[in-house]
Amino acid sequence: MKQRLSRDTYARIQDGLRARMAAQGFDGLLVDDHHHVAYLSGFFHFPNERPAAIWLTAKDCILLVPALEADHAEKQNTAAEFVVYPEYPGIEDAFSILLSKINPSGRIAYSPTTPVGRVKKFEQFAPNASWVMSEIVEDARLIKFPEEIVLHREAARISDAMVEAGLKLIRDAMADGAPLPTEAELARHVTGFGTKTMYAEHEDVVVGQMLAGGLVYTGKNAALPHGLPSADRVKPGETFILSLGCAVGGRFAESERTFVMGEPTDEQRRYFEVAARAQAVGTDALISGRPCSEANRICLDVIREAGMAHYLRHRQGHGIGIWLHEPPWIADGDDSLLQPGMIVSSEPGLYIPGHGGYRISDTVLITETGPERLTSHPRTIDECIIA
Numbered sequence: 001m002k003q004r005l006s007r008d009t010y011a012r013i014q015d016g017l018r019a020r021m022a023a024q025g026f027d028g029l030l031v032d033d034h035h036h037v038a039y040l041s042g043f044f045h046f047p048n049e050r051p052a053a054i055w056l057t058a059k060d061c062i063l064l065v066p067a068l069e070a071d072h073a074e075k076q077n078t079a080a081e082f083v084v085y086p087e088y089p090g091i092e093d094a095f096s097i098l099l100s101k102i103n104p105s106g107r108i109a110y111s112p113t114t115p116v117g118r119v120k121k122f123e124q125f126a127p128n129a130s131w132v133m134s135e136i137v138e139d140a141r142l143i144k145f146p147e148e149i150v151l152h153r154e155a156a157r158i159s160d161a162m163v164e165a166g167l168k169l170i171r172d173a174m175a176d177g178a179p180l181p182t183e184a185e186l187a188r189h190v191t192g193f194g195t196k197t198m199y200a201e202h203e204d205v206v207v208g209q210m211l212a213g214g215l216v217y218t219g220k221n222a223a224l225p226h227g228l229p230s231a232d233r234v235k236p237g238e239t240f241i242l243s244l245g246c247a248v249g250g251r252f253a254e255s256e257r258t259f260v261m262g263e264p265t266d267e268q269r270r271y272f273e274v275a276a277r278a279q280a281v282g283t284d285a286l287i288s289g290r291p292c293s294e295a296n297r298i299c300l301d302v303i304r305e306a307g308m309a310h311y312l313r314h315r316q317g318h319g320i321g322i323w324l325h326e327p328p329w330i331a332d333g334d335d336s337l338l339q340p341g342m343i344v345s346s347e348p349g350l351y352i353p354g355h356g357g358y359r360i361s362d363t364v365l366i367t368e369t370g371p372e373r374l375t376s377h378p379r380t381i382d383e384c385i386i387a
Contacts (some may be wrong), residue, residue, distance in 0.1 A: 003249035004204045009078035009147045010042050020136050022058070024089065027106030027128070029056040033113040036137045037063070037080060037323050038250055044208045045069055050088040051095070051118075054080065055102060062099045071191040099125040109134040109205075134319050141321050142328060143341035149365065152320070154345055155246050155253035156374035158197055162244040163189065163255050163377050165193040167224060180350050183216040183229035184268075185319065186242070192213065193374040194246045206250045210287065214244035214254070222258075222357030225313050225349060236261045239268060239356045241384045245324060252324045254345055255375040256361035257332070259384045267355075271308075272381045275350045275358035278302035279379070282316050283346040286364055286371040292334040298350050299330075310341075311352050317345035320363055 050066040063080040194212025220239035245254035282299025315331030347361030
């Protein structure tokens, strides 16, 4: 499987933005967020102090790139012309080099993620342009192209396999009579498994900010939704969460499951089944045309009606795309409508201080006929017991 999208696909992505720009009266677009740069051109890089940016008009797509990264951009077959600047900070500012070359005028869009100081530079170096903050790229990224969905499906498959690899590490330790792995050992193992799988099975692996990884929590640590892996070991009688994901071609997926080491207690079973029911109801609620906030309410009401509202710590989910967390937000306050082609997580959770946590997450594609789970690892309590 080839991970990298073709130049033809990037041409369609750029043309989609051009259509949006024309509809909103923009003459140009200048974005410096590294996710936007990768989305529009296929240039993936680790962001640092040296800026990279995309300039897009009805006719042109130009990548502003430091000389240090120019060979890297060329090797990736980046779908843009290059304007290369020598170094940062340099004798002349990188954006001065770009804007003096293109001399923009008219209404020019920039992203809300662009630093205020950088916008001041835009205004200084291109005084004939009217600079307007816009979420035009963020809105375009909401709906995935078919070629992107193929990559998300593969990322979901590998994310599920990473969960299974974590379970195998535990079962192998049990079979050998060895100490059960620590959270950190589990995290390292599944990250290596995901990365090795991609390099073994894919061509032209796209390296962005993350290839594979995730969080592992066991016992009381699982009551912290974003706790970092520790040296604590998986223990009999406790629950643990594998919260894992990866990016194929720069497109993410996540698969999260809660497991019980040994026969669950009545208390563990009760918490697990409420979390699982909320996740099932919430996933079914991800219907095209429904406001994100309404889907979130339907999902979390399952937990509230079970008398466990005080164990809620977060929303139902979030969008997934060229980054792991991005719009839309399946949460109170986001009344945007779910649309076919969106990919989101469905991951309500219960977090009980001094006891543990229970979270199940699937990567879900919104379709015209209903939600489609892209991750499929078993998720019922009887399937998630480590005997």
